[in-house]
Amino acid sequence: MGVAGHLRISLDEYDEQIRVFVPYYDQLVLGAAAPLQWVEASAPTIVDLGIGTGALAAACLAVRPDAHLIGVDSDPAMLEAARSRLRDAPHVQLIRANFLEYELPPCDAVVACIALHHVATPHAKRSLYLRCANALNAGGCLISADCFPARHGAIAARHREAWLGHLQKTCSREEAEGHLAAWAGEDVYFPLAEELAWMSEAGLRPEVLWRHDGFGIIAACPAGEGVSVGERQRVG
Numbered sequence: 001m002g003v004a005g006h007l008r009i010s011l012d013e014y015d016e017q018i019r020v021f022v023p024y025y026d027q028l029v030l031g032a033a034a035p036l037q038w039v040e041a042s043a044p045t046i047v048d049l050g051i052g053t054g055a056l057a058a059a060c061l062a063v064r065p066d067a068h069l070i071g072v073d074s075d076p077a078m079l080e081a082a083r084s085r086l087r088d089a090p091h092v093q094l095i096r097a098n099f100l101e102y103e104l105p106p107c108d109a110v111v112a113c114i115a116l117h118h119v120a121t122p123h124a125k126r127s128l129y130l131r132c133a134n135a136l137n138a139g140g141c142l143i144s145a146d147c148f149p150a151r152h153g154a155i156a157a158r159h160r161e162a163w164l165g166h167l168q169k170t171c172s173r174e175e176a177e178g179h180l181a182a183w184a185g186e187d188v189y190f191p192l193a194e195e196l197a198w199m200s201e202a203g204l205r206p207e208v209l210w211r212h213d214g215f216g217i218i219a220a221c222p223a224g225e226g227v228s229v230g231e232r233q234r235v236g
Helices: 011-021 025-038 055-063 076-085 122-135 153-167 173-183 192-201 229-235
Strands: 045-049 068-073 092-096 107-113 136-147 204-212 215-222
Touching: 011 025, 011 076, 025 055, 025 107, 025 136, 025 204, 025 215, 045 055, 055 068, 055 076, 055 107, 068 076, 076 092, 107 122, 122 136, 122 192, 122 204, 153 173, 192 204, 192 215
Parallel strands: 045 068, 045 107, 068 092, 107 136
Antiparallel strands: 136 215, 204 215
């Protein structure tokens, strides 16, 4: 099933409805692209996992117009939407593939927004992070924007209530509960602490750049490098 089908919307509704469904969507997209300004490579190669309609890719190219961007998605309709959105960008390559099976090329950044929650098991998530770490050039980074709930039950429950509150701006409580229940069949949100631990196990040094109501942005650079993306942002 494609992402639009998973969300029970048509593709031409996607860019509007994703903002209805996902709190802080615009902050997540822009915040995931912003750290690319600190990637020192000239003409960096950026791999966008689960490119969707190309919103994050467009934001990345706005920050780094010199980049070569590779967008990976298994949904052909999404790839066509991304192709249309990015048609004026000169250095974009779109690949139809499951990003869990795609062989990552050497690159300077791996980015994803509201995509990696489709990785359903800890083993698969660990494997993906290791593949990202191995693909990153010196000075590169992995950036993931998604929902990273708390491990503590009471705090996680508050995060869920905040998401339901966002959905209830446009639907009833019953409908909001139904949305989350329906999406749970394909969407898996691991606690933030576990995500950070798995990135560290893969040889990355993760930092939380932004987080609110369980949604957040993590940047993870290869361990052992002098200054990470997050530190550059704080001191820059």
